[in-house]
Amino acid sequence: MGDPDEVDDNWLNGEEVACPECHERLYRLDHSPLLDCYFLYCDSCPMRVDVSYYDNTFMTIADALPSQDRTYATLMAALEARLRRCDCAGRFRDSAPRRCHLCSSVLTAISAPSGVDVWPGWWTDETDTASLEEAFTARYFRTEDLWEQ
Numbered sequence: 001m002g003d004p005d006e007v008d009d010n011w012l013n014g015e016e017v018a019c020p021e022c023h024e025r026l027y028r029l030d031h032s033p034l035l036d037c038y039f040l041y042c043d044s045c046p047m048r049v050d051v052s053y054y055d056n057t058f059m060t061i062a063d064a065l066p067s068q069d070r071t072y073a074t075l076m077a078a079l080e081a082r083l084r085r086c087d088c089a090g091r092f093r094d095s096a097p098r099r100c101h102l103c104s105s106v107l108t109a110i111s112a113p114s115g116v117d118v119w120p121g122w123w124t125d126e127t128d129t130a131s132l133e134e135a136f137t138a139r140y141f142r143t144e145d146l147w148e149q
């Protein structure tokens, strides 16, 4: 503390966490407001769903919220009710326990998961990890066919 640059560099509270089971190196990060999306996490596996602010169904749901109750929690509950189940039959939820993507163990170090994202530890490495990121995104992000019919 005391050095303002240092504080600014970590404004999303990024911190390495290790999986309690397989010891995979992971990285927790507050969800960046610069991302034009919300992530909701499966309550039974490491999958997440990527809900874009520009998704038509998302906009319809957000617009339908009562004008006197447009809090984050209300929005998340409305999204959760409409999202298609995960392939594992779990439900996508803002406050689902965050999991290790390798072994699915719950990361108990993240006690308040709402608004927190978990990334592989190498995500922040200086080396070029573009192909790893692509593979991770393809495997663990649902970005299409999000909604129940």
Ligand SMILES: [Zn+2]
Residues within 6 Å of the ligand: 019, 020, 021, 022, 023, 024, 100, 101, 102, 103, 104, 105
């Ligand atoms: Zn693990």
Ligand SMILES: [Zn+2]
Residues within 6 Å of the ligand: 042, 043, 044, 045, 046, 047, 086, 087, 088, 089, 090, 091
């Ligand atoms: Zn799942």
